[in-house]
Amino acid sequence: MSPGGLPCFHCGEPIPRGLVIHARIDGRDEPVCCHGCKAVAEFITGAGLGDYYRYRDTGSTRADEPPRPDRWAAYDRPELVERLTRPEPNGARSITVLLEGLRCAACSWLADKALHLQSGVLDVSVNPATARARLVWDPAKVRLGDLLRVLEHVGLRPHPLAGEPSEQLALLERRAALKRLAVAGFGMMQVMMFAVPLYIGESSGMDADIREYLRLVSMLISIPVALYAGWPFYRGAWHALRARSISMDVPVSIGIVLAFVASVVNALRGHGDVYFDSVTMFVFFLSLGRYVEMIARHRAGSVADALARLAPVTARRLRDGRTEDVQAVELAVGDELLVRTGEVFAADGTVIEGDGRVDESMLTGESVAVPKAPGARVHQGTHNLAAPLRVRVEAVAGDTVLSGIVALLERAQAERPRLARAADRAAAWFLGRILVGAALVFVVWWFVDPSRAFSATLAVLVVTCPCALSLATPAALAAATAALARRGVLVAHTDAIESLARATHVLWDKTGTLTKGLVRVEDVRPLSDLSPQRCLALAASLERMSEHPIARAFLASGADAGIASDVEVFAGEGLEGRVDGQRLRIGTLEFAGGIAAGGIGATGDVSGESWVYLAGECGLIAAFRLTDPVRGEAGQCVADLSALGLASEIVSGDEAAAVARIAARCGIERHQSRLGPESKLARLKALQADDAVVVAVGDGINDAPLLRGADVAIAMGRGSALAQTSADLILVRDSLIDLPATVQLARRTQLVVRQNLTWSIVYNVAALPLAALGFVPPWLAAIGMSLSSVAVVLNAMRLSRGWDRRPRPGVPEPGQPETA
Amino acid sequence: MGILYLLIPLGLVLVAFGLWAFFWAVGDGQFDDLDSPGWSVLSDDESKPPADPGKDEERPS
Numbered sequence: 029m030s031p032g033g034l035p036c037f038h039c040g041e042p043i044p045r046g047l048v049i050h051a052r053i054d055g056r057d058e059p060v061c062c063h064g065c066k067a068v069a070e071f072i073t074g075a076g077l078g079d080y081y082r083y084r085d086t087g088s089t090r091a092d093e094p095p096r097p098d099r100w101a102a103y104d105r106p107e108l109v110e111r112l113t114r115p116e117p118n119g120a121r122s123i124t125v126l127l128e129g130l131r132c133a134a135c136s137w138l139a140d141k142a143l144h145l146q147s148g149v150l151d152v153s154v155n156p157a158t159a160r161a162r163l164v165w166d167p168a169k170v171r172l173g174d175l176l177r178v179l180e181h182v183g184l185r186p187h188p189l190a191g192e193p194s195e196q197l198a199l200l201e202r203r204a205a206l207k208r209l210a211v212a213g214f215g216m217m218q219v220m221m222f223a224v225p226l227y228i229g230e231s232s233g234m235d236a237d238i239r240e241y242l243r244l245v246s247m248l249i250s251i252p253v254a255l256y257a258g259w260p261f262y263r264g265a266w267h268a269l270r271a272r273s274i275s276m277d278v279p280v281s282i283g284i285v286l287a288f289v290a291s292v293v294n295a296l297r298g299h300g301d302v303y304f305d306s307v308t309m310f311v312f313f314l315s316l317g318r319y320v321e322m323i324a325r326h327r328a329g330s331v332a333d334a335l336a337r338l339a340p341v342t343a344r345r346l347r348d349g350r351t352e353d354v355q356a357v358e359l360a361v362g363d364e365l366l367v368r369t370g371e372v373f374a375a376d377g378t379v380i381e382g383d384g385r386v387d388e389s390m391l392t393g394e395s396v397a398v399p400k401a402p403g404a405r406v407h408q409g410t411h412n413l414a415a416p417l418r419v420r421v422e423a424v425a426g427d428t429v430l431s432g433i434v435a436l437l438e439r440a441q442a443e444r445p446r447l448a449r450a451a452d453r454a455a456a457w458f459l460g461r462i463l464v465g466a467a468l469v470f471v472v473w474w475f476v477d478p479s480r481a482f483s484a485t486l487a488v489l490v491v492t493c494p495c496a497l498s499l500a501t502p503a504a505l506a507a508a509t510a511a512l513a514r515r516g517v518l519v520a521h522t523d524a525i526e527s528l529a530r531a532t533h534v535l536w537d538k539t540g541t542l543t544k545g546l547v548r549v550e551d552v553r554p555l556s557d558l559s560p561q562r563c564l565a566l567a568a569s570l571e572r573m574s575e576h577p578i579a580r581a582f583l584a585s586g587a588d589a590g591i592a593s594d595v596e597v598f599a600g601e602g603l604e605g606r607v608d609g610q611r612l613r614i615g616t617l618e619f620a621g622g623i624a625a626g627g628i629g630a631t632g633d634v635s636g637e638s639w640v641y642l643a644g645e646c647g648l649i650a651a652f653r654l655t656d657p658v659r660g661e662a663g664q665c666v667a668d669l670s671a672l673g674l675a676s677e678i679v680s681g682d683e684a685a686a687v688a689r690i691a692a693r694c695g696i697e698r699h700q701s702r703l704g705p706e707s708k709l710a711r712l713k714a715l716q717a718d719d720a721v722v723v724a725v726g727d728g729i730n731d732a733p734l735l736r737g738a739d740v741a742i743a744m745g746r747g748s749a750l751a752q753t754s755a756d757l758i759l760v761r762d763s764l765i766d767l768p769a770t771v772q773l774a775r776r777t778q779l780v781v782r783q784n785l786t787w788s789i790v791y792n793v794a795a796l797p798l799a800a801l802g803f804v805p806p807w808l809a810a811i812g813m814s815l816s817s818v819a820v821v822l823n824a825m826r827l828s829r830g831w832d833r834r835p836r837p838g839v840p841e842p843g844q845p846e847t848a
Numbered sequence: 849m850g851i852l853y854l855l856i857p858l859g860l861v862l863v864a865f866g867l868w869a870f871f872w873a874v875g876d877g878q879f880d881d882l883d884s885p886g887w888s889v890l891s892d893d894e895s896k897p898p899a900d901p902g903k904d905e906e907r908p909s
Contacts, residue, residue, distance in 0.1 A: 136881075155881045203874050210870045214863055238849055245856055
């Protein structure tokens with residue numbers, strides 16, 4: 029939200045003030061925010077794919093840096109490609125590629141079209157729901173590396189999933205669930221069709237053999253529904269019981285099995301009541317809820333995919349003085365790697381030659397690159413920024429720090445479902461009461477009139493059939509999930525809605541959540557007579573020699589960097605070098621001003637730590653404001669949350685001063701800095717030990733364990749893949765604005781669930797004595813049951829209609845320009 | 849009412865056929881992606897690169 033900035037033509041982000049870059053689009057100049065976006069936009073339109081910009085739903089991912097064709101060199105080598113890909117008929121090969129930045133159907137259209145412009149591409153199927161593409165190509169005509177380059181050129185960074193079976197598994201799981209859902213749905217409709225005449229026949233009379241016939245047909249249809257469509261519930265219940273716990277599957281399975289077996293017995297006996305309609309309806313609605321939940325979960329991705337995005341597939345090994353491209357999995361301890369600038373380390377190891385800087389922010393949250401000299405440890409997944417490094421491999425595969433974080437993640441995941449268990453315990457408690465009640469009814473009737481004991485017991489079971497009861501929660505959750513999805517909040521685990529409604533604390537990771545996570549040049553203030561562009565260009569020429577994140581901000585700003593010579597780095601102060609014969613310094617005010625012969629003049633309002641100065645021998649040239657901008661809506665969001673009774677706290681891996689500043693700007697009192705993943709998790713556990721229900725908001729890989737351990741985990745839409753897989757909710761629009769409203773919706777959902785439960789319990793309790801006394805004929809029981817279910821579903825539907833206005837108790841209006 | 853003994857099994861056969869068709873469609877991947885296909889049809893004609901109108905000539909890659 030930089031003030032007055034036009035949105036970038038490609039990514040839609042505001043363009044820094046004072047910066048002019050244009051992409052040539054169809055003969056017109058369109059403003060873009062960086063050279064990366066310029067390259068991507070010109071490539072897309074140049075290939076005749078400009079329609080993409082007309083049809084897409086959302087802005088594209090910011091390109092940051094122009095595409096680098098050499099990144100995919102390894103994929104040009106046939107023997108490597110052979111190992112990474114699957115064979116197809118007629119000598120073709122196929123591979124599944126994860127596409128970063130794939131947001132909507134227009135993006136997938138773009139990927140499809142761009143690839144088909146290449147000769148030798150046989151088939152492309154892009155699935156926007158899972159952000160994956162399957163490519164089939166003829167290796168004799170085109171190289172895999174070229175296809176990957178094309179994808180990167182159109183702004184969809186590809187991550188080849190080598191022999192990755194999880195995608196296939198997820199696909200099969202989705203298909204199987206869809207089939208079961210279809211069986212349950214068809215079965216339910218058919219059985220209902222026969223149930224209606226049966227009910228009417230009860231009251232107005234019906235031929236005995238027709239009645240018999242309809243009941244048997246209903247049974248026939250219910251068999252596949254109960255056995256095939258209901259199978260996942262039995263399997264889940266079995267797994268839960270074997271693990272000595274009770275999941276929701278247990279009462280559900282007992283309900284289905286009891287009603288189904290009793291109905292089958294009665295249908296075969298020829299008298300007594302049948303409940304095939306209840307059974308099929310039950311299975312269908314439950315399957316529907318599970319299906320919706322599964323789709324959202326698949327969309328969030330898996331841990332394996334996230335690792336694929338982080339750890340490179342290939343590495344460059346040094347052997348006998350020569351380099352060779354190898355697969356990362358082939359690396360062994362003791363190998364020597366050459367990691368060039370801009371590449372990602374494929375394994376943990378020690379630097380043996382080279383003097384560089386490494387961006388470890390994904391592991392530590394530290395936004396400043398760490399210098400690495402020979403002897404220093406480097407880690408898999410981190411980014412080599414400055415100079416080529418020779419590295420001796422010391423840990424591979426499961427032994428790396430990155431894998432350790434993933435393991436931590438999996439352990440936290442196993443510990444988490446505290447609330448889910450509580451909900452299941454309540455359901456089991458209720459079901460236990462029903463079973464006890466039914467047994468009691470049976471015993472009493474046994475002494476009064478043994479011939480009616482079984483039917484009265486079954487009437488109790490059906491009338492109290494937890495149909496409305498079990499619909500109460502899923503229907504409300506499904507409606508809430510749909511409403512949230514329309515607002516760009518993806519729910520990966522529906523039980524999180526329940527926890528969110530009861531949340532008391534919010535733990536924020538600073539970078540990427542309260543801030544945007546990108547250092548950018550926000551303002552250019554010339555202090556001499558040079559134009560802003562010229563100032564930026566001079567600064568970029570100097571900074572281009574550095575790989576500090578600040579330098580990346582200048583390069584991403586897209587100024588035409590020239591050539592600088594004699595560049596010297598003064599750690600913590602800045603850079604000095606020569607551009608066009610001029611001696612220039614960039615850095616802190618004292619450092620930069622030190623070069624000026626006549627000292628520095630007044631700097632006016634451009635003082636403070638977020639400013640970087642460019643100076644020459646003749647004095648100050650310009651000031652640049654660099655920020656990792658606080659999200660414009662962050663303060664409002666924190667205030668709204670606290671109005672809703674949620675206390676905010678920052679746990680960050682960053683420097684204390686930076687954290688304190690952000691905390692002050694967002695109105696957060698409690699904050700801790702310099703925390704690693706373990707200490708974040710410890711802070712979380714401490715809160716939870718005091719019965720707090722904790723929401724964690726994060727976006728980095730280092731946040732993943734924190735997210736996993738939290739009662740509700742929220743990830744940002746642009747956060748790391750690993751954070752997203754750990755999250756219960758994903759803010760797809762990459763904005764905090766919907767968070768308070770989401771909490772409110774969660775509370776309304778909880779209210780509706782409670783209303784529904786109350787209603788169905790009241791109904792059950794009222795119907796129970798009547799059924800126990802034998803007063804309820806089956807048709808009445810069925811109508812009562814159906815109506816109570818309909819009431820529950822209609823009540824839940826209220827959630828999918830409009831959102832309440834957010835509360836604004838005395839908070840300043842949002843939208844004020846932010847500074848940091 | 850005797851006709852029911854014929855019509856209901858016939859109806860069931862139709863349902864079975866419908867299910868079979870659905871299973872086939874699921875297995876064939878028809879439901880894997882419900883968003884983009886409708887889309888690609890819309891823009892197909894206009895998306896030809898201006899350089900080679902309607903021809904399948906090979907582009908240098």
